[in-house]
Amino acid sequence: xxxxxxxxxxxxxxxxxxxxxxxxxxxGMIASGLQIYVAFSHFGPRGAPYPNPLDGQPLPAWxxxxxxxxxxxxWHFALAWPFVITGLVYLAFLVWSGEWxxxxxxxxxxxxAVQMQLxxxxxxxxxxxxxxxxxxxxxxYTFIVLLGALSALTGFAIYKPxxxxxxxxxxxxxxxxxxxxxxxVWIFVGFTLVHVAxxxxxxxxxxxxxxxxxxxxxFPSHE
Amino acid sequence: xxxxxxxxxxxxxxRLGLVAPAALLAACGWDGGPLIEPRLRSISRLNDWVGExxxxxxxxxxxxxxxxxxxxxxxxxxxxxxxxxxxxxxAPPADWALxxxxxxxxxxxxxxxxxxxxxxxxxxxxxxxxxxWTAVGTWTGVPVSxxxxxxxxxxxxxxxxxxxxxxxxxxxxxxxxxxxxxTILAYAFNDRPLMADHGAPLRLYSPIKLGxxxxxxxxxxxxxxxxxxxxxxxxxYPWLGGV
Numbered sequence: 001x002x003x004x005x006x007x008x009x010x011x012x013x014x015x016x017x018x019x020x021x022x023x024x025x026x027x028g029m030i031a032s033g034l035q036i037y038v039a040f041s042h043f044g045p046r047g048a049p050y051p052n053p054l055d056g057q058p059l060p061a062w063x064x065x066x067x068x069x070x071x072x073x074x075w076h077f078a079l080a081w082p083f084v085i086t087g088l089v090y091l092a093f094l095v096w097s098g099e100w101x102x103x104x105x106x107x108x109x110x111x112x113a114v115q116m117q118l119x120x121x122x123x124x125x126x127x128x129x130x131x132x133x134x135x136x137x138x139x140x141y142t143f144i145v146l147l148g149a150l151s152a153l154t155g156f157a158i159y160k161p162x163x164x165x166x167x168x169x170x171x172x173x174x175x176x177x178x179x180x181x182x183x184x185v186w187i188f189v190g191f192t193l194v195h196v197a198x199x200x201x202x203x204x205x206x207x208x209x210x211x212x213x214x215x216x217x218x219f220p221s222h223e
Numbered sequence: 224x225x226x227x228x229x230x231x232x233x234x235x236x237x238r239l240g241l242v243a244p245a246a247l248l249a250a251c252g253w254d255g256g257p258l259i260e261p262r263l264r265s266i267s268r269l270n271d272w273v274g275e276x277x278x279x280x281x282x283x284x285x286x287x288x289x290x291x292x293x294x295x296x297x298x299x300x301x302x303x304x305x306x307x308x309x310x311x312x313x314a315p316p317a318d319w320a321l322x323x324x325x326x327x328x329x330x331x332x333x334x335x336x337x338x339x340x341x342x343x344x345x346x347x348x349x350x351x352x353x354x355x356w357t358a359v360g361t362w363t364g365v366p367v368s369x370x371x372x373x374x375x376x377x378x379x380x381x382x383x384x385x386x387x388x389x390x391x392x393x394x395x396x397x398x399x400x401x402x403x404x405x406t407i408l409a410y411a412f413n414d415r416p417l418m419a420d421h422g423a424p425l426r427l428y429s430p431i432k433l434g435x436x437x438x439x440x441x442x443x444x445x446x447x448x449x450x451x452x453x454x455x456x457x458x459x460y461p462w463l464g465g466v
Contacts, residue, residue, distance in 0.1 A: 046299070046356060067254040071253075074459060161349075
């Protein structure tokens with residue numbers, strides 16, 4: 001069905017590089033973070049715990065990186081460098097190239113996002129017109145950048161709760177910052193599962209585009 | 224051309240699909256091995272440098288809490304290497320005194336009475352454990368900086384080493400953190416004399432360091448030129464341990 005349709009250059013090399021780098025580094029951050037978590041698998045002040053479905057649960061060894069607490073800490077604090085630097089390089093590229101425009105979710109995307117959701121729910125027969133990304137994708141890709149920022153900032157807040165006390169207070173104190181840091185992990189995991197499922201089910205050609213940069217699928221760029 | 228590109232991408236995808244889970248499996252409980260683990264420790268030293276030279280502010284005080292915010296004493300954990308091995312907390316030698324020396328002009332030996340006669344600081348602060356828990360407690364003691372003023376360290380002294388009678392537990396400190404106004408040699412916890420569980424007769428305390436840096440059961444405080452390690456630090460824990 002795509003015969004004769006030319007490939008379109010979709011992703012700059014820097015976007016592809018930072019995408020896959022982040023995928024690998026985030027995997028290591030999560031696994032080493034879970035290793036740190038098992039040293040004290042509770043949240044909240046002593047005697048006043050916060051709700052935690054995984055409270056006191058031992059996590060399987062395959063999900064952990066580091067072997068013991070110090071190993072987990074050293075992996076986590078080493079990988080934090082490429083995690084933050086890769087994120088900043090990606091954001092700087094978006095700003096420099098103007099690529100942020102088709103990615104940033106703005107209030108005017110709310111209506112199209114509803115239409116897109118109706119289409120996915122098969123309550124609307126035709127795929128709504130879209131640019132490089134549809135409104136739901138914009139929402140997702142804006143959200144994931146904010147989630148990345150949240151996980152990095154809550155991480156710094158619990159890394160130096162006295163020296164960076166202003167940041168720790170911003171998240172409601174050390175115990176809450178640690179809580180949000182932990183929840184950002186599961187949102188990352190959930191996002192990634194949905195992200196991969198949608199790529200494979202809806203638009204597998206976009207996977208190739210994220211590897212080679214070239215897209216030849218159902219939703220060519222309108223630019 | 225595009226067919227070739229498609230083949231390449233499929234192969235890349237296959238590689239990713241095969242390599243990533245294999246790498247993940249190999250990583251189970253992996254500290255990095257002889258190749259990567261030393262590099263992780265080098266990065267940890269870089270993080271120590273950032274923590275000490277950029278993030279640590281010599282005058283910034285940790286927030287104090289009202290006494291009512293204290294953690295119930297039974298809920299305030301107390302660790303000791305000796306206790307982990309034998310089941311009981313270590314007992315001090317009968318003639319206990321703190322040796323203060325190293326690269327100083329006037330080395331000295333301080334008994335508990337002499338230490339309690341020095342200027343005292345009392346604060347209620349939050350304790351941060353490397354494991355992730357926190358607890359609030361009140362600590363009373365003499366600032367390390369006041370003891371340092373007594374013995375007059377030489378200019379070449381760059382670190383402080385704290386030794387204990389708890390199975391050779393020890394810690395090395397940067398001088399900036401050691402001279403911080405809230406870094407004290409504590410002899411009282413929650414307004415009662417320090418007991419064996421929290422490091423009696425004397426322990427190091429500071430709200431700007433993680434708990435494993437706060438040497439309990441002190442025997443000596445030594446100014447050094449070379450950077451001392453530490454019981455856990457030698458095994459891989461971050462050396463600075465600042466919060």
